[in-house]
Amino acid sequence: MQVGIDVVEVDRIKKNMGNPKFLERILTPQEIEVCNYSPQRIAGRWAAKEAIYKVCSEELDPFNWQHIEILNHKNGKPYVQFTKDDLSIKCGKIEISISHEKSVAVAVAIRF
Ligand SMILES: CC(C)(COP(=O)(O)OP(=O)(O)OC[C@H]1O[C@@H](n2cnc3c(N)ncnc32)[C@H](O)[C@@H]1OP(=O)(O)O)[C@@H](O)C(=O)NCCC(=O)NCCS
Known part of the structure; x- marks a missing residue:
């Protein structure tokens, strides 16, 4: 089992949101x-993806x-899916x- 963590300042995300290409680069259309x-929710996704990278570099x-x-x-609990097929197999569960709070977001990833 491996654990990864990441923390993100929401202000950093807010600044980047000024660039229209930013969201399209870091989030899928569904995300x-x-x-x-919401800059907080976007910061949470950013942190989660960085945390996942730490366990699956x-x-x-x-x-x-x-x-x-x-x-x-439906209950709000987040889950990960890979949009590139072989990654689900390579990274596993x-x-x-x-x-997230007003100014900071944090995420933890556990790879089983
Ligand atoms: C789910 C809950 C714990 C979220 O806590 P919060 O302090 O409001 O919000 P946080 O910033 O810490 O977390 C938000 C993230 O939690 C995650 N989340 C939401 N519901 C969740 C759930 N049921 N299980 C796990 N994670 C959940 C989401 O990823 C969400 O971010 P996102 O919507 O941007 O993806 C809260 O909304 C809740 O329903 N609490 C139950 C109330 C209670 O009984 N509290 C007392 C126990 S301490």
Whole structure:
């Protein structure tokens, strides 16, 4: 089992959101819909993807934000799916947890 963590300042995300290409680069179309332009939720996704990279660096190299998609179950619990088929097999089961406050977001990933 491996654990990865990442923390992100929401301000950094807010600044980048000024660039229209930013969201399209780091989020899938479904994630953009789910985040609804909330800088905190976007920061949470950013942190989660970085945390996942920490437990799956070799497999995700070269890193492409679009290859990881983080959605929510009906009860709000986040889950990871890979948009590139072989990555699900290579990385195996990954669980994540996300938390955000006004100015900071944090995420943890566990690779089983
Ligand atoms: C789920 C819950 C714990 C989230 O806590 P919060 O302080 O409001 O919000 P946080 O910033 O810490 O976490 C938000 C993230 O939690 C995750 N989350 C939401 N519901 C979840 C659930 N049921 N299980 C696991 N993770 C969940 C999501 O990833 C969410 O971020 P996202 O929507 O951008 O993806 C809270 O909304 C809740 O329902 N609590 C139950 C109330 C309660 O009984 N609390 C007392 C126990 S301490």
